[in-house]
Amino acid sequence: MPLHRWLRSAAALYALPVMGVYLYLLLSGELQNIADNWRDATVVATSSGVMALGPTCAAVGAWEGARLRRGGVLDGTPVRRPAAVLLWSALPIGAAAVAVLAFAFALVTPEVGGIPGAPDPPVVAVGLLVIGAWSLAGVAAGRFLHPAIGVPLLLIGTWLWLAYPQALEPLWIRHLTGENLGTCCSTDTVLDRRVLWAQALVAAAVAVVAYLVWSRGFRPIAVKAAVVAVPAAALVVAVSLVDGLGADSDRPRTGGLECVREQGVEVCVWRERRARLGYAARLVVPASRRLAVAIGMPAPRRITEGAARDRESWHFTVAPQAGDDDVVFALATGFLPPASPPCAKDREFDGDAAYVPVGTWLAIKAGLPRAVVAAKTGPMENGDAVTRVLARPRADQIRWFRRNLAALRSCDIRPVDVE
Amino acid sequence: MPISFISCAFGYRRGSPVFTDLSFRLPEGRTVLLGPNGAGKSTLLGLAASLHFPSAGAVAYKGLDPRRRRDRASYRRLVGWMPQDIRPVPGLTVREQIGYAGWLKGMSRREAWRRSADALDAVALGPLAGRRCGQLSGGQLRRVGLAQALVHDAEVILLDEPTAGLDPGQRERFRQVVTRLGGRHLVVSTHQTEDLGDLYESVVVLDGGTVKYAGSTAEFLALSGDRVPSAEASYALLVAGEA
Numbered sequence: 192m193p194l195h196r197w198l199r200s201a202a203a204l205y206a207l208p209v210m211g212v213y214l215y216l217l218l219s220g221e222l223q224n225i226a227d228n229w230r231d232a233t234v235v236a237t238s239s240g241v242m243a244l245g246p247t248c249a250a251v252g253a254w255e256g257a258r259l260r261r262g263g264v265l266d267g268t269p270v271r272r273p274a275a276v277l278l279w280s281a282l283p284i285g286a287a288a289v290a291v292l293a294f295a296f297a298l299v300t301p302e303v304g305g306i307p308g309a310p311d312p313p314v315v316a317v318g319l320l321v322i323g324a325w326s327l328a329g330v331a332a333g334r335f336l337h338p339a340i341g342v343p344l345l346l347i348g349t350w351l352w353l354a355y356p357q358a359l360e361p362l363w364i365r366h367l368t369g370e371n372l373g374t375c376c377s378t379d380t381v382l383d384r385r386v387l388w389a390q391a392l393v394a395a396a397v398a399v400v401a402y403l404v405w406s407r408g409f410r411p412i413a414v415k416a417a418v419v420a421v422p423a424a425a426l427v428v429a430v431s432l433v434d435g436l437g438a439d440s441d442r443p444r445t446g447g448l449e450c451v452r453e454q455g456v457e458v459c460v461w462r463e464r465r466a467r468l469g470y471a472a473r474l475v476v477p478a479s480r481r482l483a484v485a486i487g488m489p490a491p492r493r494i495t496e497g498a499a500r501d502r503e504s505w506h507f508t509v510a511p512q513a514g515d516d517d518v519v520f521a522l523a524t525g526f527l528p529p530a531s532p533p534c535a536k537d538r539e540f541d542g543d544a545a546y547v548p549v550g551t552w553l554a555i556k557a558g559l560p561r562a563v564v565a566a567k568t569g570p571m572e573n574g575d576a577v578t579r580v581l582a583r584p585r586a587d588q589i590r591w592f593r594r595n596l597a598a599l600r601s602c603d604i605r606p607v608d609v610e
Numbered sequence: 611m612p613i614s615f616i617s618c619a620f621g622y623r624r625g626s627p628v629f630t631d632l633s634f635r636l637p638e639g640r641t642v643l644l645g646p647n648g649a650g651k652s653t654l655l656g657l658a659a660s661l662h663f664p665s666a667g668a669v670a671y672k673g674l675d676p677r678r679r680r681d682r683a684s685y686r687r688l689v690g691w692m693p694q695d696i697r698p699v700p701g702l703t704v705r706e707q708i709g710y711a712g713w714l715k716g717m718s719r720r721e722a723w724r725r726s727a728d729a730l731d732a733v734a735l736g737p738l739a740g741r742r743c744g745q746l747s748g749g750q751l752r753r754v755g756l757a758q759a760l761v762h763d764a765e766v767i768l769l770d771e772p773t774a775g776l777d778p779g780q781r782e783r784f785r786q787v788v789t790r791l792g793g794r795h796l797v798v799s800t801h802q803t804e805d806l807g808d809l810y811e812s813v814v815v816l817d818g819g820t821v822k823y824a825g826s827t828a829e830f831l832a833l834s835g836d837r838v839p840s841a842e843a844s845y846a847l848l849v850a851g852e853a
Contacts, residue, residue, distance in 0.1 A: 192709035192723050200701035262699030268659050268691055270683045270716030279713075 201283030229308035256333020273406035321369030396425030485556035637812035659691035690764035698743030749780030
C-alpha cells in the first residue's frame with residue numbers, strides 16, 4: 192500500500208497540529224534565552240521537542256497499537272516479522288516527530304542566525320531516539336490496552352517520566368530521561384557526552400522492552416525476565432555514567448577558540464564570536480595593561496574567553512551585543528570568582544560583601560568612568576569605601592584588592608574596608 | 611491436496627486435546643469440511659493456516675513445516691486463510707485493508723496495492739474499494755476477508771465458516787464468488803450442506819477430532835444409500851456412525 196495511503200489513516204497525522212502547537216508554546220518562552228551558539232540552540236530545540244513530542248507520540252502509539260489489535264494484525268498468519276509491523280505502524284509517528292522537530296529548529300535558527308556552526312547531530316539523534324522509544328512503547332502498550340486506558344496512561348505516564356525527575360534528588364536522576372539537556376550550554380560550556388549516552392541507553396532499553404512485549408506478549412517467562420532485566424541493566428550503566436554530575440549536563444569547553452595577536456598579546460574568542468575578535472582585541476589589550484599596573488601583576492601574554500590556566504592568561508568575554516564598556520568591564524570582573532566557595536554551603540561566608548566593591552575598583556582601574564561602572568553594578572550602599580580605597584597609595588590598594596579577593600574565595604578570611 | 615497432517619496432536623488447554631493423532635491429507639481441488647460444533651474444523655484450518663502449531667507431529671505442504679521458523683514465511687505465502695471473525699483495521703478503506711493484508715503476507719507495498727484491486731474484483735467488491743470497512747454489511751465484510759485470503763495469490767485458500775450468519779441472498783453471492791475461484795486448492799468449513807455437489811469436488815467430515823470421511827462428493831452423497839442422494843442424510847449417517 193502506498194505510504195500516503197498509510198499516512199492518511201494514521202493518528203499521527205491528526206495529532207501533528209497538536210504537537211506543533213504544544214512545542215511552540217514550550218519553545219517560545221525559551222527563544223529569547225538561547226545563547227549565541229548552536230549547541231544551546233540544538234539543546235533547547237531538542238529538549239522542547241522531547242517534552243512536547245515524547246508524551247504525545249507515546250499516546251498516539253497507544254492508539255495505533257490498539258488499532259492493530261482491533262484489526263487482529265498479529266493474531267493472523269502474517270509473513271512480515273513483528274518488528275516490521277511495529278516499525279511500519281510507528282513510521283507515521285516518527286515522521287510527525289521529525290517534522291515537528293524540524294519546526295523547532297526553524298524557530299530557533301533565527302535566534303542564532305549568522306553564527307557559524309550547525310545543530311549537534313548526536314543531540315538530535317538521542318532526542319529522536321527518546322521520542323521513538325516512547326512511541327514504540329505506546330504501540331506495544333496499545334496491543335494490550337483499550338485506547339480509553341492506553342492513550343491517557345501513555346500520555347500522562349510519559350509526561351511524568353520526562354518532567355517529574357527534575358524535581359527529585361539526587362539531581363543526576365534528571366539526566367536519565369532525555370528531557371534535561373536544557374541546562375546546556377552557554378558559549379563556554381559543552382554538553383557532557385555521558386548524559387547523552389545515559390539517555391540513549393535508557394531509551395534503547397525502553398525500545399527493546401516495547402519490541403519484546405509487542406512481538407511476544409507478556410506471557411513467556413523470558414519476556415517477563417527481560418522486561419525487568421533490560422531496563423535494570425540499562426539503568427545501572429546509565430546511572431554509573433551520570434552519577435555525580437549534579438544538576439547541570441554541561442562541562443567547560445576546551446576547544447573552539449580563534450586567536451589574534453594584538454600589541455604582543457594573544458587575544459582569543461570563541462569561534463562563534465570570531466567576527467568580533469579584532470574589535471575585542473583592540474579594547475582589552477590596553478585595558479589589561481592598566482589593570483596589570485593597578486593590581487601589581489605582570490601584563491598578560493594571553494587574554495581569552497576560554498579557561499585562563501596560568502598567571503599570564505586572563506579571562507574575558509565578548510557577548511554578542513557587548514559594547515566597548517561591556518568588554519572592558521567583562522575583562523575587569525573576570526578576576527572575580529564566578530560563584531561563592533563550596534564552604535559557603537555549610538558555613539558563614541562574609542566574602543560576598545567584597546564582591547561589588549572589588550568589581551567596581553577593578554572596572555575603574557581598567558579605565559571605565561565611575562558613572563559607567565555605577566550603571567552596571569547598580570546603586571552601591573558602600574560606594575564611599577571604593578572612593579576611600581582609590582585615594583590610598585598604590586601599594587595599599589593592591590593589598591586591599593588581594594585581601595578581599597582572597598576573602599571572596601574563602602570562608603576563613605574576612606573582607607576589609609568594604610563598608 | 612498437498613497439505614498433510616502427520617500424527618498431529620493439538621489442544622488449546624493441557625488435558626483437553628482437540629486432536630491426539632491426526633494423520634491425513636486434504637484432498638485436491640475444492641473441498642468442503644463438515645462437522646458438528648466442536649468437531650475441530652476451525653482448529654484443523656488453524657493448523658493448516660499455521661495459526662496454531664501442533665504439540666506433536668507436523669503439518670506440511672510442499673516439504674515446508676510452518677513450525678520451523680525458516681519455513682514459516684514461505685509456507686504462509688502459499689496459504690491464504692480467512693477466519694470466521696473478520697476484523698478490519700479501523701480507519702482503513704476496503705482497498706487499503708486488502709493492500710495492508712497483502713503487505714503483511716510479504717508482498718511489496720506496490721505489488722500489494724496493485725493486487726488488492728484484482729482481489730476486490732474477484733470478490734465483486736470493486737465498487738466499494740474506497741469505503742471504510744466499518745461501513746460494510748456482514749456479507750460484504752466476509753468478502754473483504756476472502757479478498758484478504760486471495761490477495762497474495764496463495765495456492766491454498768482456507769475459509770472458516772465463510773457463510774455463517776449470512777442471509778440467503780448474501781450466501782448466494784458468496785457462492786458465486788467462490789465458484790469463480792479457479793486454479794487453487796480451496797477448503798471451506800461450513801454447516802451448510804446444500805449444493806455441495808455443485809460447488810465442491812471433495813468432502814471431509816470431522817467429528818470429535820477424527821476424520822470420519824474424506825472422499826469425493828459423489829461418493830459422499832451416495833452414502834445415503836437407497837434414499838435420494840442427500841448431503842444432509844449422508845452427513846447425519848456419518849456423524850451417527852451408521853455409514
